[in-house]
Amino acid sequence: MTPLRHRNKMIAVLGGAEVSPQIYDLALQVGRLLAESGATILCGGRSGVMEAVCRGAKEKNGVTIGVLPGQSREEANPYVDYAIVTGLGEARNVIIVRSADAAIAIDGGYGTLSEIAFCLKLGVPVVSLAGWSFDPGIRIAATPEDAVRLALSLADSRHA
Numbered sequence: 001m002t003p004l005r006h007r008n009k010m011i012a013v014l015g016g017a018e019v020s021p022q023i024y025d026l027a028l029q030v031g032r033l034l035a036e037s038g039a040t041i042l043c044g045g046r047s048g049v050m051e052a053v054c055r056g057a058k059e060k061n062g063v064t065i066g067v068l069p070g071q072s073r074e075e076a077n078p079y080v081d082y083a084i085v086t087g088l089g090e091a092r093n094v095i096i097v098r099s100a101d102a103a104i105a106i107d108g109g110y111g112t113l114s115e116i117a118f119c120l121k122l123g124v125p126v127v128s129l130a131g132w133s134f135d136p137g138i139r140i141a142a143t144p145e146d147a148v149r150l151a152l153s154l155a156d157s158r159h160a
Contacts, residue, residue: 009039009155012100014115015049016108023107024052029144031056045076054079101155104147107131125154
């Protein structure tokens with residue numbers, strides 16, 4: 001078995017299911033960059049930011065995991081490699097956060113806000129890109145490159 005310190009980082013990407021074309025593009029870029037870095041992408045597995053980040057990752061041969069709120073794999077976007085069916089609704093947000101080495105929140109509404117709050121409560125580093133910035137524990141990124149660089153660095157620091 002590979003020791004955890006030698007495995008790829010698992011980065012959660014948090015964000016809304018309904019997004020503007022600009023936010024979709026930011027998430028697409030984040031997905032590409034994370035895949036190029038060798039990170040595994042963890043998300044809610046549905047539309048919007050979740051679809052865009054998975055699509056970007058697949059363009060670069062990355063690995064994607066979708067933690068779904070419902071009871072069917074069919075609700076996953078077509079770019080999810082591994083769909084985890086929970087039947088837990090929004091409570092699945094805790095699973096996403098608990099499983100991540102760090103998180104990048106892109107835009108988002110109250111569902112994203114709840115995931116950010118779980119990150120802060122559970123000590124998972126979180127980076128915000130074009131989104132929430134209400135707490136000093138949230139690191140702010142100006143570009144997808146900054147967000148990915150910061151999330152990977154914070155994930156490294158967390159496990160050092």
